[in-house]
Amino acid sequence: MNKTPLYDAHIKLGAKMVNFSNWEMPISYSSLIEEHNAVRNAVGVFDVSHMSIFDFDGGDQVAFFEKIFANDVKKISKGNKAIYGALLNEKGGILDDLIIYNANDKFRLVSNCSTRNQNRQWFEKHAVEFGVKVIERSDMGILAIQGPEAMSKILAIKEIHAEANNLQSFGCMFDDDRLYAKTGYTGEDGLELIVPNMAINDLWDQALEVGCVPIGLGARDTLRLEAGLNLYGNDMTINNHPYESNLGWTIDMSDESRQFIGKDALLSIDQSKSQKIVGVILRDRGILRSGYEITHEQGKGEVLSGSFSPTLQSSIGLARVDQGYQENGKVFIRNKALNIEFVSPRFIRKVKMQP
Template structure:
């Protein structure tokens, strides 16, 4: 039986179409996925992301342990509430998961991992703690719920729904978080729009969801979340990278920090031994059709494939991420194999859309 978030009954009562996602019964839409997409680009929408897992890390070795576990370097985090995006790699340099780390102090962090990899991640981390003998504790926080509020009006409507929160969250910069009334308010997201991700006690999730709805924030499902993140050039674990793919080949080289040559993180040697071999780039279809994952792409530099694809409601065109041989450049014409036939397309820099504006076409 699929797992349920604390907001499950609220989604069902609202008439959401529920689907299995990573073992969770989640809303894919509440009616029109296209309208949900547009409301996030133009106003404010909210997503139940409680299927993701928060982990609390504490202990004298917390910073040291994370510096050895993650490809990005948490020692950059010096301001309480500052967040860092990173990949967690295996020894071969493949991506076990991509995650966000929040710094509170040198011995206190929160880590948020993906739903589909949560059990694998937790097992890997605990095994690594045992192997390294790190003086840390790692606590799974399934007593929490998470709500993402996204869009140009998301912050103002969150302040309306949570009176007093503006005094704490109003000055937050992107990738910063602060506590308000037992709620962690983080200026992060997965849509390419401004807004917050709220981590709240599970028993308060329904009341906060209802308050946001009363403030004019529209409930949105995972369908719109996927089209929004793709337009925003944001990877999805299991499609755009996995434990067989290097972050260098997944367009995530910017998350790998080699600066400190004495920092020996898991996967470092493999990445240095096998440099980047592919380019992750955007693709727009010029002919008719819809781009999906795992379609062959033919370029002047050789073949590659799409990793994620969809119809873009903002651009009103079919778009995709493509993993292609090094040497390809934005603007170059390519062909994509769709149902056995080649269709014309062209390459573009990612992202396609940011802050409601199309950056390419």
């Protein structure tokens, strides 16, 4: 099983470890709910070094990303910005969701953990015609520092360049080989810090010293669910297209001459008939879980992600449902029909998902 460079630090803190896509990761250190609340009300630090990091060398990198990425990297080609979007196959199926960062004339890409090999092979296959070399950065790890107090705590960490404090939403900067970006997976303010493995323990210790609470993957999941952010493999897979996955906003066809992989397939989809991902709040006692069936006046659907929301103190979920839903519907839990309310998936999101 893979371990991040912070494995010993997690064990020292008494973390409960779990197998996450063949990585031994902390699920929680104390109480998942307390960790969740620390990020919503103060600040937490996450080890997300299991994510995949890629750099690129030489060739026409903009043209390469223009072809493989459904959002348009021209939006960030002036630099110091990050962009979120989807990697599609020719059929418009989602291979992964990812963030591309561009600063100091350099691109860096962070994608999911379980899709690492698939993505590397996909990048290498398509990079050839653009003369681009793909470099997997397994020598680097990622810390996320998130919460309303994140920026003030980050400022107190001496080795983080003070300019990081000036970053706007989805802004980013390189400090030598380190990348600091105002991105995250919690709906809160904060940074993601991509740093060499050799430096990450020191940075982790300093983050704890200035008062960041260590947060496991359990709270990361409830935080991202409250923020209405999809989890690849759960809320969307290769069998889903972006329009039925709340990613329509990341499909950029404004440059009509741009031919990205999956574009033709997307053009043939009738969006007025596509299912949608919607937020769901359970109005009866119980907990929504993945796979539960949903009905509404004009159709049906299925819960994709469901849990207890520590912030809202009730059960919430993301569901993919037929169009035509109004405010209310039913969910079937252990053969009982319970009442749900359809809402925006952004239950709690304080920051923007684009520059």
